Each structure stands twice: as structure tokens, then as C-alpha cells.
Amino acid sequence: MSTPPVLTALHFYPVKSLAGCAAPEAAVEPWGIAGDRRWMLAGADGMMITQRQQPRLALASAHPLPGGGVRLAAPGADPLDVAVPALAEAGGTVTVQVFRDKIEAVPAGAAADAWISAYLGIPARLLHMDEPASRRPIDPRYSLPGETVSFADGYPLLVTTLASLDALNALIAEGDLPSEGPLPMNRFRPNVVVGGTEPWAEDGWQRLRIGEVTFRAVKDCARCVVTTTDQSTAERGKEPLRTLARHHRIGGKAVFGRNLIPEHTGTVRVGDPVEILG
Numbered sequence: 001m002s003t004p005p006v007l008t009a010l011h012f013y014p015v016k017s018l019a020g021c022a023a024p025e026a027a028v029e030p031w032g033i034a035g036d037r038r039w040m041l042a043g044a045d046g047m048m049i050t051q052r053q054q055p056r057l058a059l060a061s062a063h064p065l066p067g068g069g070v071r072l073a074a075p076g077a078d079p080l081d082v083a084v085p086a087l088a089e090a091g092g093t094v095t096v097q098v099f100r101d102k103i104e105a106v107p108a109g110a111a112a113d114a115w116i117s118a119y120l121g122i123p124a125r126l127l128h129m130d131e132p133a134s135r136r137p138i139d140p141r142y143s144l145p146g147e148t149v150s151f152a153d154g155y156p157l158l159v160t161t162l163a164s165l166d167a168l169n170a171l172i173a174e175g176d177l178p179s180e181g182p183l184p185m186n187r188f189r190p191n192v193v194v195g196g197t198e199p200w201a202e203d204g205w206q207r208l209r210i211g212e213v214t215f216r217a218v219k220d221c222a223r224c225v226v227t228t229t230d231q232s233t234a235e236r237g238k239e240p241l242r243t244l245a246r247h248h249r250i251g252g253k254a255v256f257g258r259n260l261i262p263e264h265t266g267t268v269r270v271g272d273p274v275e276i277l278g
Contacts, residue, residue: 005274007210008162009185009193012036014070015062015126016151017050019231020189025269028213028262031132031148032156033191035064038132040105040151041116042096044123048151051226054120055234072115072126080115082108085128096127098136098151105151106130138261142218147261155259158221159202160190164256167199171243180239186231187240188223188256194274201276202258203250211272215260222253 012033013020017040027034039062041049051057060074069083085106087093093104105127107113112126129135129150138147139154149156165185172181185193192210194202205217223244228236244254 003196005194005196007272008195014064016040017057019061027267031150037151038129042125046096048098055229058231058234074119077119082112103136157191157260158257159192160188160257161197161202162195163197163199171247172239180237187227207277209275211268213266214263217258219259220250220255221257223256
């Protein structure tokens, strides 16, 4: 008898594109896991800064503090605690851009900006999303009216499976760059990782329940250059995009994982059963 699917890992990323945090359990809010990507980095022009442009962000981390703040840490830099900025004290919101979305966000302040600018060697700002219930609607092609998302690329959660990673690593081993594998799951920066499935089973999921929370699986996750960045060294290679492009394309794009929108709030825990509802 086969083992039923189970939640094997939970991750959240307090600052978009910095290193993530693992957790044994997490509250699921309408816009994603509590504390996930409520902060982001932007340049002087308001455009998001991520590992796409700055792979060294993989080596920086942000650990959650009580009250929603973060502790920033990075090689060669003293840690810095940043509290959630008050809207009035920040002088209001500023406009930042995540892909095509223009979003109002609250500046974290001069100390945080100086810290991240010094680490990256370019002018940069740290910003906070104060009202996730209203700041950023999800793409209406895949969402219901009123559904919102944090500073994540586009959707509240991302699910991946261990079986698909194993299958991908087997393909990499058989390819022309076997030395770049096997790859760890952190290349894909998921929120929830599921074990006990067939390889690529998630491609067909439409709805699933993890523990006490039900999700709609609305879109395959097209992958970008961030997946080629070693999250422990910030060095870039060609995998997994090379192999995904050859062996796992959907809609003309190299994909790995599937985007989720929660249907209601609740708590999910590592070890929770995962039930595929459609």
C-alpha cells in the first residue's frame, strides 16, 4: 500500500529574495504564510531588487522578530534589527514595483537603507507592506475578487514535491552538466514541500487540503535565473533551467512547482496529511 502524501517542510521568506526560514508549523493568512515576504528591497527608481539582479542576496538573511520586525544579517555586516515602520513616522507610503504591479509600501528608514546599500554596493531601500488585505490584488485571471498577495512574485504560496525534485536530479545526472547536480530544494524557494507523490503529480493539481487549510492550485510556476543560484555560495550555473527547458515545459515555459491560493485561514504543520481534491 502506497504512503499517502504528507507535508514534509514549511518555509517562509521575511524579506523577498533573502534567505528563507524553516518552521515546524505556520499560520496561513489570506495572502500567504504569516510573515512571508512582507518586506522587500527596491532601488532608487522603486523597482524591486531580487536575486535576479543581485545573487549575493542569497547570503543575507532576515529572521522574524516579535511584532513583525526583522533582524538583518549578512557576511561582513553587523546584524541590524528593524522594527515595523509606523506609517506616520515614515512620512507615508512610497510606490514600488514588483514586475508589472505598482504597490504602496512603507519605508523602513535610513538605518535599514544604509545597511542594505552598503551590503549590495548600490543605493537600495527596505520597505514593508502594511496592509496586505488591500495593497496588491492577485492577477484576476487566476483569482477571485478581493484576493491579495504579499511581495511574493505573484501568488500567496508555492508548493513543490520531493518526487519531482528527485526526477529532476535524475535528469540532470543523465545530462551534459551532471556536476551541477543534485540540487537541493532551496533552489526553488517553496513555501510547502510535499512528499509521497508521483513525480510531477503537482502539475495536474487543481485543489488540495494540507492539514486544516484548503487551497486552489491556480498556476504552474515558471522558473527564472534565481533557480540557477547556489543559495549557500551565491554562485550561478546553468541548472536546473537547462534541464527543465529540455524535459519539463508547460505552456512553453520551464516550470517547477505550482502556485496556491488559500480558500480560508488556518494552521499547517509539518507531518500534516495532504489530500488532493481535484
